[in-house]
Amino acid sequence: MVEPALIKAAQAGDRDALVSLLREIEQQVYRTAYYLLNHEQDALDAAQEALIRIYTKIGSYEEKAQFRTWVQRIVTNICIDKFRRKRPSVSIDEHELVFHAKDDVEGEVLSAYAAEEIREAIGKLPEHHRTVVVLRYLQDFSYNEIADSLGLPLNTVKSYLFRARQQLQHLLHDYQKGGVRG
Amino acid sequence: MNCEEVMELMQRHVDHDLDEQETSLLMDHVGHCPDCAAMLEKLVNLSRGLEQLPRVVPPYSLVDKILPELGDWDAAAAETGGEASLAPRSRRASRPRRSWIAKLSGVVALGIAVGVLLVNGPFTGRLGSSQQDAASAPEAAANQESASTSDKSFSMKLTTKDQYGEAQEPPAGSSSTFLAPDTTTRNFSSKELSKEGAASQEPSSGGGGASGSYGASNAAPSGSPAANAGTGGTHGENADQYFAATPSDSPAEPPVSDKGVTLTAAKEESLSPDGKWKAVLTDGVLQVFNASDGSLAFGPTPEGGKRSGLVWNESSTELDYTFTDPEGKQTPMYLKVPEMKEASR
Numbered sequence: 001m002v003e004p005a006l007i008k009a010a011q012a013g014d015r016d017a018l019v020s021l022l023r024e025i026e027q028q029v030y031r032t033a034y035y036l037l038n039h040e041q042d043a044l045d046a047a048q049e050a051l052i053r054i055y056t057k058i059g060s061y062e063e064k065a066q067f068r069t070w071v072q073r074i075v076t077n078i079c080i081d082k083f084r085r086k087r088p089s090v091s092i093d094e095h096e097l098v099f100h101a102k103d104d105v106e107g108e109v110l111s112a113y114a115a116e117e118i119r120e121a122i123g124k125l126p127e128h129h130r131t132v133v134v135l136r137y138l139q140d141f142s143y144n145e146i147a148d149s150l151g152l153p154l155n156t157v158k159s160y161l162f163r164a165r166q167q168l169q170h171l172l173h174d175y176q177k178g179g180v181r182g
Numbered sequence: 183m184n185c186e187e188v189m190e191l192m193q194r195h196v197d198h199d200l201d202e203q204e205t206s207l208l209m210d211h212v213g214h215c216p217d218c219a220a221m222l223e224k225l226v227n228l229s230r231g232l233e234q235l236p237r238v239v240p241p242y243s244l245v246d247k248i249l250p251e252l253g254d255w256d257a258a259a260a261e262t263g264g265e266a267s268l269a270p271r272s273r274r275a276s277r278p279r280r281s282w283i284a285k286l287s288g289v290v291a292l293g294i295a296v297g298v299l300l301v302n303g304p305f306t307g308r309l310g311s312s313q314q315d316a317a318s319a320p321e322a323a324a325n326q327e328s329a330s331t332s333d334k335s336f337s338m339k340l341t342t343k344d345q346y347g348e349a350q351e352p353p354a355g356s357s358s359t360f361l362a363p364d365t366t367t368r369n370f371s372s373k374e375l376s377k378e379g380a381a382s383q384e385p386s387s388g389g390g391g392a393s394g395s396y397g398a399s400n401a402a403p404s405g406s407p408a409a410n411a412g413t414g415g416t417h418g419e420n421a422d423q424y425f426a427a428t429p430s431d432s433p434a435e436p437p438v439s440d441k442g443v444t445l446t447a448a449k450e451e452s453l454s455p456d457g458k459w460k461a462v463l464t465d466g467v468l469q470v471f472n473a474s475d476g477s478l479a480f481g482p483t484p485e486g487g488k489r490s491g492l493v494w495n496e497s498s499t500e501l502d503y504t505f506t507d508p509e510g511k512q513t514p515m516y517l518k519v520p521e522m523k524e525a526s527r
Contacts, residue, residue, distance in 0.1 A: 035238075055248075133232070136232075162190070
Protein backbone atom coordinates (compact mmCIF):
# COMPACT_ATOMS: atom_id res chain seq x y z
CA MET A 1 0.00 0.00 0.00
CA VAL A 2 1.51 3.29 -1.11
CA GLU A 3 1.20 6.06 1.44
CA PRO A 4 -1.18 8.82 0.35
CA ALA A 5 1.34 11.36 1.63
CA LEU A 6 3.97 9.97 -0.73
CA ILE A 7 1.59 10.23 -3.67
CA LYS A 8 0.75 13.82 -2.73
CA ALA A 9 4.39 14.76 -2.46
CA ALA A 10 5.11 13.12 -5.80
CA GLN A 11 2.26 15.00 -7.43
CA ALA A 12 3.47 18.24 -5.90
CA GLY A 13 6.73 17.81 -7.77
CA ASP A 14 8.98 16.12 -5.21
CA ARG A 15 11.13 13.97 -7.45
CA ASP A 16 12.56 11.91 -4.61
CA ALA A 17 9.06 11.02 -3.53
CA LEU A 18 8.10 10.08 -7.06
CA VAL A 19 11.14 7.85 -7.48
CA SER A 20 10.54 6.07 -4.18
CA LEU A 21 6.90 5.66 -5.13
CA LEU A 22 8.02 3.93 -8.33
CA ARG A 23 10.29 1.69 -6.29
CA GLU A 24 7.35 0.67 -4.17
CA ILE A 25 5.22 -0.33 -7.10
CA GLU A 26 7.77 -1.76 -9.51
CA GLN A 27 7.29 -5.33 -8.34
CA GLN A 28 3.54 -5.30 -8.62
CA VAL A 29 3.76 -3.68 -12.04
CA TYR A 30 6.23 -6.30 -13.20
CA ARG A 31 4.17 -9.17 -11.82
CA THR A 32 1.11 -8.17 -13.83
CA ALA A 33 3.17 -7.74 -16.97
CA TYR A 34 4.85 -11.09 -16.43
CA TYR A 35 1.62 -13.04 -16.17
CA LEU A 36 -0.15 -11.12 -18.92
CA LEU A 37 2.64 -11.44 -21.45
CA ASN A 38 3.97 -14.81 -20.33
CA HIS A 39 7.43 -13.76 -21.41
CA GLU A 40 10.15 -12.37 -19.20
CA GLN A 41 11.81 -9.91 -21.54
CA ASP A 42 8.51 -8.55 -22.82
CA ALA A 43 7.39 -8.17 -19.22
CA LEU A 44 10.51 -6.23 -18.30
CA ASP A 45 10.00 -3.90 -21.25
CA ALA A 46 6.33 -3.39 -20.52
CA ALA A 47 6.92 -2.79 -16.82
CA GLN A 48 9.55 -0.17 -17.57
CA GLU A 49 7.28 1.52 -20.05
CA ALA A 50 4.52 1.55 -17.44
CA LEU A 51 6.79 3.04 -14.78
CA ILE A 52 7.91 5.79 -17.13
CA ARG A 53 4.32 6.53 -18.00
CA ILE A 54 3.40 6.70 -14.33
CA TYR A 55 6.32 9.05 -13.75
CA THR A 56 5.27 11.38 -16.53
CA LYS A 57 1.56 11.15 -15.84
CA ILE A 58 1.47 11.32 -12.08
CA GLY A 59 -0.14 14.74 -12.36
CA SER A 60 -3.18 13.25 -14.05
CA TYR A 61 -3.92 10.81 -11.24
CA GLU A 62 -7.02 11.88 -9.36
CA GLU A 63 -7.66 10.85 -5.83
CA LYS A 64 -11.16 9.60 -6.46
CA ALA A 65 -9.60 6.51 -8.00
CA GLN A 66 -7.51 4.13 -5.95
CA PHE A 67 -3.86 4.56 -6.73
CA ARG A 68 -3.22 0.89 -7.27
CA THR A 69 -6.12 0.49 -9.69
CA TRP A 70 -4.83 3.49 -11.61
CA VAL A 71 -1.38 1.88 -11.77
CA GLN A 72 -2.79 -1.43 -12.93
CA ARG A 73 -4.88 0.29 -15.58
CA ILE A 74 -1.72 1.72 -17.04
CA VAL A 75 0.25 -1.52 -17.02
CA THR A 76 -2.60 -3.65 -18.37
CA ASN A 77 -3.18 -1.20 -21.21
CA ILE A 78 0.45 -1.36 -22.18
CA CYS A 79 0.45 -5.15 -22.07
CA ILE A 80 -2.76 -5.51 -24.05
CA ASP A 81 -1.31 -3.18 -26.63
CA LYS A 82 1.82 -5.27 -26.77
CA PHE A 83 0.19 -8.62 -27.25
CA ARG A 84 -2.20 -7.28 -29.83
CA ARG A 85 0.68 -5.98 -31.85
CA LYS A 86 2.70 -9.11 -31.42
CA ARG A 87 0.32 -11.83 -32.37
CA PRO A 88 0.75 -14.74 -32.57
CA SER A 89 2.57 -14.48 -29.31
CA VAL A 90 5.75 -16.39 -28.87
CA SER A 91 5.69 -17.63 -25.33
CA ILE A 92 8.34 -19.40 -23.38
CA ASP A 93 8.48 -22.64 -25.29
CA GLU A 94 7.88 -26.07 -24.06
CA HIS A 95 11.45 -27.27 -24.24
CA GLU A 96 12.60 -24.53 -21.99
CA LEU A 97 9.98 -25.40 -19.41
CA VAL A 98 10.89 -29.07 -19.38
CA PHE A 99 14.54 -28.23 -19.25
CA HIS A 100 14.13 -26.07 -16.19
CA ALA A 101 11.86 -28.51 -14.47
CA LYS A 102 14.50 -31.20 -14.82
CA ASP A 103 17.13 -28.94 -13.41
CA ASP A 104 15.32 -28.62 -10.15
CA VAL A 105 15.39 -30.77 -7.11
CA GLU A 106 12.84 -33.51 -7.58
CA GLY A 107 10.69 -32.55 -4.67
CA GLU A 108 10.23 -29.07 -6.01
CA VAL A 109 9.24 -30.23 -9.45
CA LEU A 110 5.78 -31.30 -8.41
CA SER A 111 4.65 -28.07 -6.86
CA ALA A 112 6.37 -25.93 -9.45
CA TYR A 113 4.92 -27.96 -12.23
CA ALA A 114 1.44 -27.12 -11.20
CA ALA A 115 2.28 -23.42 -11.15
CA GLU A 116 3.86 -23.66 -14.58
CA GLU A 117 0.83 -25.45 -15.94
CA ILE A 118 -1.45 -22.82 -14.56
CA ARG A 119 0.68 -20.04 -15.96
CA GLU A 120 0.66 -21.63 -19.37
CA ALA A 121 -3.07 -22.11 -19.21
CA ILE A 122 -3.55 -18.45 -18.29
CA GLY A 123 -1.53 -17.60 -21.38
CA LYS A 124 -4.09 -19.39 -23.53
CA LEU A 125 -7.05 -17.39 -22.27
CA PRO A 126 -8.56 -14.62 -24.37
CA GLU A 127 -6.99 -11.30 -23.42
CA HIS A 128 -9.76 -9.83 -21.29
CA HIS A 129 -10.26 -13.08 -19.40
CA ARG A 130 -6.55 -13.26 -18.78
CA THR A 131 -6.43 -9.69 -17.52
CA VAL A 132 -9.26 -10.27 -15.09
CA VAL A 133 -7.64 -13.43 -13.73
CA VAL A 134 -4.28 -11.73 -13.28
CA LEU A 135 -5.78 -8.80 -11.39
CA ARG A 136 -7.85 -11.11 -9.21
CA TYR A 137 -5.07 -13.51 -8.31
CA LEU A 138 -1.79 -11.70 -8.75
CA GLN A 139 -2.94 -8.35 -7.38
CA ASP A 140 -5.64 -9.70 -5.04
CA PHE A 141 -8.14 -7.23 -6.47
CA SER A 142 -11.83 -7.32 -5.63
CA TYR A 143 -14.49 -7.34 -8.36
CA ASN A 144 -14.85 -3.59 -7.90
CA GLU A 145 -11.16 -2.90 -8.14
CA ILE A 146 -10.93 -4.96 -11.31
CA ALA A 147 -13.89 -3.08 -12.75
CA ASP A 148 -12.23 0.24 -11.92
CA SER A 149 -8.90 -0.78 -13.41
CA LEU A 150 -10.36 -2.00 -16.66
CA GLY A 151 -13.26 0.40 -16.98
CA LEU A 152 -15.69 -2.51 -17.21
CA PRO A 153 -19.11 -2.99 -15.60
CA LEU A 154 -19.08 -5.12 -12.47
CA ASN A 155 -21.18 -7.87 -14.02
CA THR A 156 -18.89 -8.13 -16.98
CA VAL A 157 -15.94 -8.56 -14.65
CA LYS A 158 -17.72 -11.38 -12.86
CA SER A 159 -18.72 -13.19 -15.99
CA TYR A 160 -15.22 -12.87 -17.43
CA LEU A 161 -13.73 -14.21 -14.23
CA PHE A 162 -16.20 -17.08 -13.91
CA ARG A 163 -15.77 -18.04 -17.53
CA ALA A 164 -12.02 -17.75 -17.28
CA ARG A 165 -11.97 -20.21 -14.39
CA GLN A 166 -14.09 -22.66 -16.34
CA GLN A 167 -11.76 -22.36 -19.29
CA LEU A 168 -8.77 -22.87 -17.04
CA GLN A 169 -10.33 -26.02 -15.69
CA HIS A 170 -10.77 -27.35 -19.21
CA LEU A 171 -7.25 -26.40 -20.17
CA LEU A 172 -5.69 -27.92 -17.07
CA HIS A 173 -7.79 -31.03 -17.44
CA ASP A 174 -6.42 -31.44 -20.97
CA TYR A 175 -3.01 -30.96 -19.69
CA GLN A 176 -3.25 -33.75 -17.18
CA LYS A 177 -4.81 -36.11 -19.67
CA GLY A 178 -2.21 -35.47 -22.31
CA GLY A 179 0.59 -35.94 -19.81
CA VAL A 180 3.51 -36.93 -21.98
CA ARG A 181 5.76 -34.42 -20.32
CA GLY A 182 8.28 -34.70 -17.57
CA MET B 183 -32.21 -24.05 -6.40
CA ASN B 184 -30.86 -25.80 -9.45
CA CYS B 185 -27.30 -26.72 -10.29
CA GLU B 186 -26.81 -23.83 -12.67
CA GLU B 187 -27.67 -21.29 -10.03
CA VAL B 188 -25.38 -23.10 -7.65
CA MET B 189 -22.54 -22.76 -10.13
CA GLU B 190 -22.68 -19.00 -9.74
CA LEU B 191 -22.64 -19.36 -5.96
CA MET B 192 -19.60 -21.60 -6.20
CA GLN B 193 -17.80 -19.07 -8.33
CA ARG B 194 -18.57 -16.28 -5.91
CA HIS B 195 -17.68 -18.54 -3.01
CA VAL B 196 -14.09 -18.88 -4.18
CA ASP B 197 -13.95 -15.09 -4.40
CA HIS B 198 -15.20 -14.83 -0.81
CA ASP B 199 -18.22 -12.93 -2.04
CA LEU B 200 -21.03 -14.90 -0.34
CA ASP B 201 -22.88 -13.85 2.77
CA GLU B 202 -23.82 -16.37 5.41
CA GLN B 203 -27.19 -17.17 3.98
CA GLU B 204 -25.83 -17.78 0.49
CA THR B 205 -23.05 -19.91 1.91
CA SER B 206 -25.52 -22.17 3.69
CA LEU B 207 -27.63 -22.41 0.52
CA LEU B 208 -24.56 -23.54 -1.35
CA MET B 209 -23.51 -26.02 1.31
CA ASP B 210 -27.01 -27.48 1.55
CA HIS B 211 -27.07 -28.12 -2.16
CA VAL B 212 -23.57 -29.49 -2.28
CA GLY B 213 -24.46 -31.79 0.61
CA HIS B 214 -26.92 -33.75 -1.47
CA CYS B 215 -25.61 -33.18 -5.01
CA PRO B 216 -22.43 -35.16 -5.63
CA ASP B 217 -21.88 -33.55 -9.05
CA CYS B 218 -21.85 -30.09 -7.59
CA ALA B 219 -19.73 -31.25 -4.67
CA ALA B 220 -17.13 -32.55 -7.09
CA MET B 221 -17.35 -29.36 -9.13
CA LEU B 222 -16.90 -27.23 -6.04
CA GLU B 223 -13.85 -29.18 -4.99
CA LYS B 224 -12.27 -28.72 -8.41
CA LEU B 225 -13.01 -25.04 -8.40
CA VAL B 226 -11.57 -24.55 -4.94
CA ASN B 227 -8.45 -26.42 -5.99
CA LEU B 228 -8.03 -24.30 -9.08
CA SER B 229 -8.54 -21.12 -7.13
CA ARG B 230 -5.99 -22.20 -4.56
CA GLY B 231 -3.51 -22.97 -7.31
CA LEU B 232 -4.05 -19.50 -8.74
CA GLU B 233 -3.64 -17.90 -5.35
CA GLN B 234 -0.33 -19.67 -4.89
CA LEU B 235 1.19 -18.60 -8.18
CA PRO B 236 4.72 -17.35 -7.57
CA ARG B 237 4.97 -13.65 -6.86
CA VAL B 238 7.69 -13.18 -9.45
CA VAL B 239 10.05 -10.26 -9.03
CA PRO B 240 12.15 -8.55 -11.67
CA PRO B 241 15.76 -9.78 -11.89
CA TYR B 242 17.06 -6.23 -11.44
CA SER B 243 15.72 -2.89 -10.30
CA LEU B 244 13.55 -1.50 -13.06
CA VAL B 245 13.55 1.95 -11.51
CA ASP B 246 17.35 2.11 -11.57
CA LYS B 247 17.21 1.07 -15.18
CA ILE B 248 14.87 3.88 -16.21
CA LEU B 249 16.34 6.67 -14.08
CA PRO B 250 18.41 8.09 -16.96
CA GLU B 251 15.30 8.23 -19.11
CA LEU B 252 13.36 9.92 -16.36
CA GLY B 253 16.14 12.49 -16.10
CA ASP B 254 15.83 13.15 -19.82
CA TRP B 255 12.15 13.65 -19.43
CA ASP B 256 12.69 16.06 -16.58
CA ALA B 257 15.08 18.08 -18.67
CA ALA B 258 12.63 18.17 -21.55
CA ALA B 259 9.79 19.10 -19.25
CA ALA B 260 11.87 21.86 -17.69
CA GLU B 261 12.58 23.37 -21.08
CA THR B 262 9.14 23.11 -22.55
CA GLY B 263 7.59 24.15 -19.28
CA GLY B 264 4.24 23.04 -20.64
CA GLU B 265 2.36 20.11 -19.34
CA ALA B 266 5.11 18.76 -17.18
CA SER B 267 3.79 17.87 -13.81
CA LEU B 268 7.20 18.09 -12.23
CA ALA B 269 8.55 21.47 -11.34
CA PRO B 270 12.34 21.23 -11.20
CA ARG B 271 12.66 24.50 -9.34
CA SER B 272 10.51 23.57 -6.46
CA ARG B 273 12.22 20.25 -6.24
CA ARG B 274 15.58 21.84 -6.00
CA ALA B 275 14.33 24.26 -3.44
CA SER B 276 13.14 21.43 -1.28
CA ARG B 277 16.64 20.11 -0.78
CA PRO B 278 19.12 22.91 -1.31
CA ARG B 279 21.85 21.36 0.74
CA ARG B 280 22.33 18.62 -1.72
CA SER B 281 23.42 20.90 -4.50
CA TRP B 282 27.15 20.86 -3.80
CA ILE B 283 27.13 17.07 -3.58
CA ALA B 284 25.15 17.03 -6.76
CA LYS B 285 27.63 19.22 -8.54
CA LEU B 286 30.51 17.20 -7.28
CA SER B 287 28.98 13.88 -8.23
CA GLY B 288 28.07 15.30 -11.60
CA VAL B 289 31.65 16.22 -12.25
CA VAL B 290 32.89 12.89 -10.94
CA ALA B 291 30.39 11.03 -13.09
CA LEU B 292 31.39 12.98 -16.13
CA GLY B 293 35.00 12.18 -15.37
CA ILE B 294 34.20 8.50 -15.10
CA ALA B 295 32.27 8.58 -18.34
CA VAL B 296 35.10 10.25 -20.21
CA GLY B 297 37.63 7.99 -18.52
CA VAL B 298 35.75 4.89 -19.49
CA LEU B 299 35.55 6.03 -23.05
CA LEU B 300 39.24 6.74 -23.20
CA VAL B 301 40.22 3.44 -21.70
CA ASN B 302 37.83 1.13 -23.45
CA GLY B 303 37.59 2.62 -26.87
CA PRO B 304 34.73 1.38 -28.99
CA PHE B 305 31.60 0.15 -27.33
CA THR B 306 28.60 -1.65 -28.52
CA GLY B 307 25.00 -0.60 -28.59
CA ARG B 308 23.95 2.11 -26.30
CA LEU B 309 27.41 2.91 -25.07
CA GLY B 310 28.40 3.49 -28.64
CA SER B 311 25.99 6.33 -28.91
CA SER B 312 27.10 7.79 -25.63
CA GLN B 313 30.52 8.10 -27.15
CA GLN B 314 29.24 10.64 -29.60
CA ASP B 315 27.38 12.40 -26.90
CA ALA B 316 30.48 12.60 -24.82
CA ALA B 317 32.17 14.57 -27.55
CA SER B 318 29.84 17.42 -26.79
CA ALA B 319 29.81 16.66 -23.11
CA PRO B 320 31.85 19.66 -21.95
CA GLU B 321 29.36 22.20 -23.29
CA ALA B 322 26.54 19.97 -22.26
CA ALA B 323 27.88 19.81 -18.76
CA ALA B 324 28.18 23.55 -18.68
CA ASN B 325 24.53 23.91 -19.53
CA GLN B 326 23.61 21.25 -17.05
CA GLU B 327 25.15 23.24 -14.26
CA SER B 328 22.72 26.04 -14.77
CA ALA B 329 19.73 23.99 -15.81
CA SER B 330 18.93 20.91 -13.83
CA THR B 331 22.20 19.72 -12.45
CA SER B 332 20.89 18.47 -9.20
CA ASP B 333 18.30 16.26 -10.80
CA LYS B 334 20.55 14.91 -13.41
CA SER B 335 23.37 14.01 -11.14
CA PHE B 336 20.99 12.72 -8.56
CA SER B 337 19.86 10.14 -11.02
CA MET B 338 23.44 9.29 -11.77
CA LYS B 339 24.16 8.80 -8.16
CA LEU B 340 21.35 6.34 -7.82
CA THR B 341 22.40 4.51 -10.90
CA THR B 342 26.00 4.19 -9.96
CA LYS B 343 25.23 3.25 -6.43
CA ASP B 344 23.57 0.06 -7.52
CA GLN B 345 25.95 -0.52 -10.29
CA TYR B 346 27.59 -3.60 -8.92
CA GLY B 347 24.86 -5.26 -7.03
CA GLU B 348 22.03 -6.52 -9.03
CA ALA B 349 19.95 -7.32 -6.06
CA GLN B 350 17.65 -4.39 -5.96
CA GLU B 351 16.87 -2.72 -2.73
CA PRO B 352 13.39 -3.72 -1.80
CA PRO B 353 11.28 -0.68 -1.16
CA ALA B 354 10.76 -0.14 2.49
CA GLY B 355 7.60 -1.55 3.89
CA SER B 356 6.40 -3.23 0.76
CA SER B 357 8.83 -5.97 -0.02
CA SER B 358 7.53 -8.58 2.32
CA THR B 359 4.12 -8.68 0.77
CA PHE B 360 5.51 -8.98 -2.71
CA LEU B 361 7.80 -11.86 -2.13
CA ALA B 362 6.56 -15.32 -2.60
CA PRO B 363 5.42 -17.10 0.49
CA ASP B 364 6.18 -20.45 -1.05
CA THR B 365 9.15 -22.23 -2.48
CA THR B 366 7.93 -22.19 -6.03
CA THR B 367 9.49 -18.81 -6.57
CA ARG B 368 12.76 -20.59 -6.71
CA ASN B 369 11.81 -22.31 -9.90
CA PHE B 370 10.82 -19.12 -11.52
CA SER B 371 13.89 -17.32 -10.49
CA SER B 372 16.06 -20.15 -11.69
CA LYS B 373 14.93 -19.20 -15.13
CA GLU B 374 15.82 -15.65 -14.36
CA LEU B 375 19.16 -16.76 -13.08
CA SER B 376 19.89 -18.44 -16.35
CA LYS B 377 19.67 -15.02 -17.87
CA GLU B 378 21.89 -13.55 -15.26
CA GLY B 379 24.67 -13.21 -17.77
CA ALA B 380 22.53 -10.86 -19.74
CA ALA B 381 21.12 -9.16 -16.72
CA SER B 382 24.48 -8.50 -15.20
CA GLN B 383 25.30 -6.31 -18.14
CA GLU B 384 22.39 -4.10 -17.27
CA PRO B 385 24.01 -2.14 -14.49
CA SER B 386 26.99 -1.18 -16.59
CA SER B 387 24.89 -0.19 -19.54
CA GLY B 388 22.70 1.68 -17.12
CA GLY B 389 25.73 3.63 -16.01
CA GLY B 390 26.70 4.23 -19.60
CA GLY B 391 23.19 5.34 -20.31
CA ALA B 392 23.40 7.86 -17.56
CA SER B 393 26.59 9.33 -18.88
CA GLY B 394 25.13 9.29 -22.34
CA SER B 395 22.15 11.17 -21.16
CA TYR B 396 24.35 14.09 -20.34
CA GLY B 397 24.76 14.69 -24.01
CA ALA B 398 21.47 13.26 -25.06
CA SER B 399 19.36 15.44 -22.90
CA ASN B 400 20.85 18.42 -24.59
CA ALA B 401 20.91 17.04 -28.07
CA ALA B 402 17.27 16.04 -28.09
CA PRO B 403 15.44 17.77 -25.31
CA SER B 404 12.04 17.67 -26.94
CA GLY B 405 12.50 14.55 -29.00
CA SER B 406 11.85 11.15 -27.59
CA PRO B 407 10.87 12.09 -24.06
CA ALA B 408 8.20 14.43 -25.29
CA ALA B 409 6.92 11.91 -27.77
CA ASN B 410 6.83 9.42 -24.99
CA ALA B 411 4.76 11.71 -22.86
CA GLY B 412 2.48 12.35 -25.78
CA THR B 413 1.54 8.76 -26.40
CA GLY B 414 1.02 8.26 -22.74
CA GLY B 415 -2.08 10.34 -22.65
CA THR B 416 -4.20 8.35 -24.98
CA HIS B 417 -3.66 5.12 -23.13
CA GLY B 418 -3.92 6.20 -19.58
CA GLU B 419 -7.38 7.63 -19.62
CA ASN B 420 -9.20 5.32 -21.86
CA ALA B 421 -8.99 1.76 -20.75
CA ASP B 422 -12.28 0.79 -22.34
CA GLN B 423 -11.01 1.16 -25.82
CA TYR B 424 -9.03 -2.00 -25.45
CA PHE B 425 -12.07 -3.99 -24.70
CA ALA B 426 -14.16 -2.43 -27.38
CA ALA B 427 -14.82 -4.07 -30.69
CA THR B 428 -11.76 -4.59 -32.81
CA PRO B 429 -12.91 -6.93 -35.55
CA SER B 430 -9.73 -6.98 -37.55
CA ASP B 431 -7.76 -7.65 -34.46
CA SER B 432 -9.53 -10.71 -33.18
CA PRO B 433 -9.68 -13.20 -35.96
CA ALA B 434 -11.12 -16.62 -35.37
CA GLU B 435 -8.10 -18.50 -34.29
CA PRO B 436 -7.85 -22.09 -35.26
CA PRO B 437 -7.15 -24.18 -32.20
CA VAL B 438 -3.51 -24.92 -31.88
CA SER B 439 -2.42 -27.97 -30.04
CA ASP B 440 0.06 -27.91 -27.22
CA LYS B 441 2.84 -28.96 -29.48
CA GLY B 442 2.36 -25.98 -31.70
CA VAL B 443 0.93 -27.98 -34.59
CA THR B 444 -1.96 -26.19 -36.17
CA LEU B 445 -4.78 -28.53 -36.85
CA THR B 446 -5.73 -28.28 -40.45
CA ALA B 447 -8.63 -30.67 -40.18
CA ALA B 448 -12.27 -30.19 -41.02
CA LYS B 449 -13.71 -26.80 -40.16
CA GLU B 450 -17.37 -26.06 -39.83
CA GLU B 451 -18.86 -22.63 -39.22
CA SER B 452 -22.39 -21.72 -38.35
CA LEU B 453 -23.78 -18.24 -37.90
CA SER B 454 -26.70 -17.87 -35.52
CA PRO B 455 -30.02 -16.80 -37.13
CA ASP B 456 -29.86 -13.43 -35.41
CA GLY B 457 -26.36 -12.91 -36.78
CA LYS B 458 -24.86 -12.31 -33.35
CA TRP B 459 -22.79 -15.44 -32.90
CA LYS B 460 -20.51 -17.48 -35.02
CA ALA B 461 -19.92 -21.04 -33.94
CA VAL B 462 -16.79 -22.66 -35.29
CA LEU B 463 -15.91 -26.33 -35.18
CA THR B 464 -12.33 -27.19 -35.90
CA ASP B 465 -11.54 -30.85 -35.73
CA GLY B 466 -14.30 -31.39 -33.24
CA VAL B 467 -13.30 -28.46 -31.03
CA LEU B 468 -16.03 -25.89 -30.60
CA GLN B 469 -15.55 -22.15 -30.24
CA VAL B 470 -18.23 -19.49 -30.35
CA PHE B 471 -17.33 -15.97 -31.33
CA ASN B 472 -19.19 -12.75 -30.99
CA ALA B 473 -19.90 -12.00 -34.64
CA SER B 474 -19.81 -8.25 -34.20
CA ASP B 475 -16.31 -7.95 -32.79
CA GLY B 476 -14.85 -11.38 -33.27
CA SER B 477 -14.21 -11.87 -29.56
CA LEU B 478 -14.26 -15.37 -28.17
CA ALA B 479 -17.42 -16.03 -26.19
CA PHE B 480 -17.10 -19.73 -25.55
CA GLY B 481 -14.49 -22.42 -25.78
CA PRO B 482 -12.31 -23.75 -27.07
CA THR B 483 -13.77 -26.97 -25.76
CA PRO B 484 -11.24 -29.46 -24.48
CA GLU B 485 -9.78 -32.04 -26.78
CA GLY B 486 -10.58 -35.68 -26.19
CA GLY B 487 -14.08 -36.11 -27.48
CA LYS B 488 -15.44 -34.31 -30.50
CA ARG B 489 -18.36 -32.08 -31.24
CA SER B 490 -20.15 -32.13 -34.57
CA GLY B 491 -23.30 -31.13 -36.44
CA LEU B 492 -23.98 -27.54 -35.40
CA VAL B 493 -27.64 -26.53 -35.48
CA TRP B 494 -28.99 -23.23 -34.15
CA ASN B 495 -32.56 -22.89 -32.95
CA GLU B 496 -34.64 -20.13 -34.48
CA SER B 497 -34.32 -17.73 -31.60
CA SER B 498 -30.54 -18.13 -31.48
CA THR B 499 -30.67 -19.10 -27.82
CA GLU B 500 -29.51 -22.69 -28.25
CA LEU B 501 -26.88 -24.33 -30.37
CA ASP B 502 -27.36 -28.05 -30.77
CA TYR B 503 -24.63 -30.53 -31.62
CA THR B 504 -23.49 -34.05 -30.99
CA PHE B 505 -20.71 -34.92 -28.62
CA THR B 506 -18.72 -38.05 -29.36
CA ASP B 507 -16.48 -39.21 -26.56
CA PRO B 508 -13.12 -40.92 -27.18
CA GLU B 509 -14.80 -44.31 -26.95
CA GLY B 510 -17.20 -43.35 -29.72
CA LYS B 511 -20.27 -42.91 -27.54
CA GLN B 512 -22.51 -40.12 -28.80
CA THR B 513 -24.50 -37.68 -26.68
CA PRO B 514 -26.78 -34.93 -27.95
CA MET B 515 -25.73 -31.66 -26.34
CA TYR B 516 -26.49 -28.00 -26.62
CA LEU B 517 -25.03 -24.67 -25.69
CA LYS B 518 -27.24 -22.09 -24.05
CA VAL B 519 -26.69 -18.62 -25.50
CA PRO B 520 -25.76 -16.00 -24.41
CA GLU B 521 -25.00 -17.71 -21.09
CA MET B 522 -22.60 -19.99 -22.94
CA LYS B 523 -23.45 -22.95 -20.76
CA GLU B 524 -23.08 -26.38 -22.16
CA ALA B 525 -25.46 -29.17 -21.23
CA SER B 526 -26.62 -32.53 -22.50
CA ARG B 527 -30.11 -33.00 -23.94
